[in-house]
Amino acid sequence: MYDYYDELGIGRETLLAQIKSQMSEKRFNHVLSVEKEAIRLAEIHGVDPQQAGLAGLLHDYAKELPDEEFQHLIKKYDLDRDLLNWGNNVWHGLVGIYKIREDFNLEDQEILQAIKVHTVGSSNMSKLDKVVYVADYTEETRNFPGVDEARKLADSDLNRAVAYESKSTIRHLCEKNVRIYPQALDTYNAFIQYI
Amino acid sequence: MYDYYDELGIGRETLLAQIKSQMSEKRFNHVLSVEKEAIRLAEIHGVDPQQAGLAGLLHDYAKELPDEEFQHLIKKYDLDRDLLNWGNNVWHGLVGIYKIREDFNLEDQEILQAIKVHTVGSSNMSKLDKVVYVADYTEETRNFPGVDEARKLADSDLNRAVAYESKSTIRHLCEKNVRIYPQALDTYNAFIQYI
Numbered sequence: 001m002y003d004y005y006d007e008l009g010i011g012r013e014t015l016l017a018q019i020k021s022q023m024s025e026k027r028f029n030h031v032l033s034v035e036k037e038a039i040r041l042a043e044i045h046g047v048d049p050q051q052a053g054l055a056g057l058l059h060d061y062a063k064e065l066p067d068e069e070f071q072h073l074i075k076k077y078d079l080d081r082d083l084l085n086w087g088n089n090v091w092h093g094l095v096g097i098y099k100i101r102e103d104f105n106l107e108d109q110e111i112l113q114a115i116k117v118h119t120v121g122s123s124n125m126s127k128l129d130k131v132v133y134v135a136d137y138t139e140e141t142r143n144f145p146g147v148d149e150a151r152k153l154a155d156s157d158l159n160r161a162v163a164y165e166s167k168s169t170i171r172h173l174c175e176k177n178v179r180i181y182p183q184a185l186d187t188y189n190a191f192i193q194y195i
Numbered sequence: 196m197y198d199y200y201d202e203l204g205i206g207r208e209t210l211l212a213q214i215k216s217q218m219s220e221k222r223f224n225h226v227l228s229v230e231k232e233a234i235r236l237a238e239i240h241g242v243d244p245q246q247a248g249l250a251g252l253l254h255d256y257a258k259e260l261p262d263e264e265f266q267h268l269i270k271k272y273d274l275d276r277d278l279l280n281w282g283n284n285v286w287h288g289l290v291g292i293y294k295i296r297e298d299f300n301l302e303d304q305e306i307l308q309a310i311k312v313h314t315v316g317s318s319n320m321s322k323l324d325k326v327v328y329v330a331d332y333t334e335e336t337r338n339f340p341g342v343d344e345a346r347k348l349a350d351s352d353l354n355r356a357v358a359y360e361s362k363s364t365i366r367h368l369c370e371k372n373v374r375i376y377p378q379a380l381d382t383y384n385a386f387i388q389y390i
Contacts, residue, residue: 170369174362179384182377189374 001035002050009105018103019057023064031060033139034132041131041138045158048128055114055132058106062096063088073098090181093119121166121187130158137165159194166191196230197245204300213298214252218259226255228334229327236326236333240353243323250309250327253301257291258283268293285376288314316361316382325353332360354389361386 003012010018020028038056042049062070070091074083077098083091097112106112114132117125121133138147138154138161146168153161166188173180198207205213215223233251237244257265265286269278272293278286292307301307309327312320316328333342333349333356341363348356361383368375 167369167372170375171366174365174369174383177362177387177390179387180365180380182380182384185375185377185380188369189377192372192374195372 001039002053004054007050007054007106007108015057015104019061022061027060027063030139030141031057033141034059034135037135037139038131041135041154041158042128044155045127045131047131051108051111051114051128052131052135054106054108055111055118055128056135058100058104058111059115059118059132059136060092060096061103061115062099063092065092065096065099067091069099070095086179086181089119093117117183120181120183121162121191122183123186123190125162125187127158130162134158134161134165137161157194159191162187163191163193163195167195196234197248199249202245202249202301202303210252210299214256217256222255222258225334225336226252228336229254229330232334233326233330236330236349236353237323239350240322240326242326246303246306246309246323247326247330249301249303250306250313250323251330253295253299253306254310254313254327254331255287256298256310257294258287260287260291260294262286264294265290281374281376284314288312312378315376315378316357316386317378318381318385320357320382322353325357329353329356329360352389354386357382358386358388358390362390 001012004015005011008015019031023031035053035056038052039049041047042052067088070088071084073079073095074081079095083095093116097116100106100115101112110126110128113126114129117129118132118136122129125133134150134154138151150161150164150168153164166184169184170180170188196207199210200206203210214226218226230248230251233247234244236242237247262283265283266279268274268290269276274290278290288311292311295301295310296307305321305323308321309324312324313327313331317324320328329345329349333346345356345359345363348359361379364379365375365383
């Protein structure tokens with residue numbers, strides 16, 4: 001793993017302690033696994049593993065923030081007011097990056113973008129975006145029907161892996177009768193050609 | 196059934212002959228079944244059955260139009276150019292109404308709107324829109340898993356019927372790895388609360 005002094009001005013232990021303070025032990029373990037998987041996928045697919053690792057560590061930093069804080073951030077940063085109609089699952093990436101920017105000295109726009117779209121994806125994803133989006137799904141503690149197929153695709157073809165995950169996300173939300181954020185459909189529509 | 200002289204300035208037989216000339220016999224029989232089902236649902240749910248019947252008869256009028264004609268209509272009427280990225284399934288309603296307006300003296304905006312959204316729906320549907328959207332799915336010749344449930348809902352609760360159909364549509368397209376028109380997701384998102 002990496003020491004983040006150069007990027008953040010703090011070392012790994014300080015960073016981990018700050019992340020750990022924001023979440024349950026289970027989620028913190030997931031975060032460590034996503035860091036590991038993101039670095040692994042970055043090395044396979046020619047992405048900067050330091051960027052991938054840091055994005056992995058920070059991707060769920062805001063996941064346990066109270067709804068009121070997200071609502072406050074949406075207003076404070078004058079974000080799309082339609083976001084107020086959605087919930088934590090959409091907010092923790094799209095809005096969570098504003099919390100991360102407040103709490104850390106992180107101005108790497110590529111890392112912030114990968115964290116921003118790690119749940120909903122986008123129609124136009126960088127390789128770093130794809131690595132983090134996929135690593136969140138394929139990290140070693142994940143266990144759901146189809147995870148083995150997702151892991152195989154993650155190693156061999158990032159576009160197919162994004163297609164597989166975005167399709168699974170749409171189906172899963174639909175089966176649960178849950179509203180689907182339009183950007184998640186944009187991701188599906190852009191990548192389903194690769195499946 | 197109704198004579199359409201008042202609305203269109205032509206009688207039923209002339210109208211049927213014109214519709215029949217545009218499509219296969221199988222589709223023409225489907226059209227007659229949608230007319231019948233739309234009138235039946237209109238009478239249950241307090242919608243004007245004459246509007247519902249005429250929308251049912253005309254809903255697939257443009258379904259067998261060549262792609263080039265749809266592309267021409269999109270440009271001629273300066274419609275959203277993103278429509279060019281889609282195909283017949285999206286076009287025959289959203290663009291088909293421009294063909295209908297050219298071929299018939301039909302200016303009833305409520306009927307045209309119901310035909311416009313009969314495949315993709317919308318987040319804000321009138322009762323007439325819902326009747327035609329649902330009738331296309333529940334008419335008597337339809338035979339697919341879940342059609343009996345769809346028919347039960349159609350008789351008892353139009354919003355639940357739209358929710359059921361929009362969810363089935365999203366799942367079906369997703370299972371076929373087909374792109375989904377964003378307005379179809381808007382319909383799902385607006386109605387899934389009723390399921």
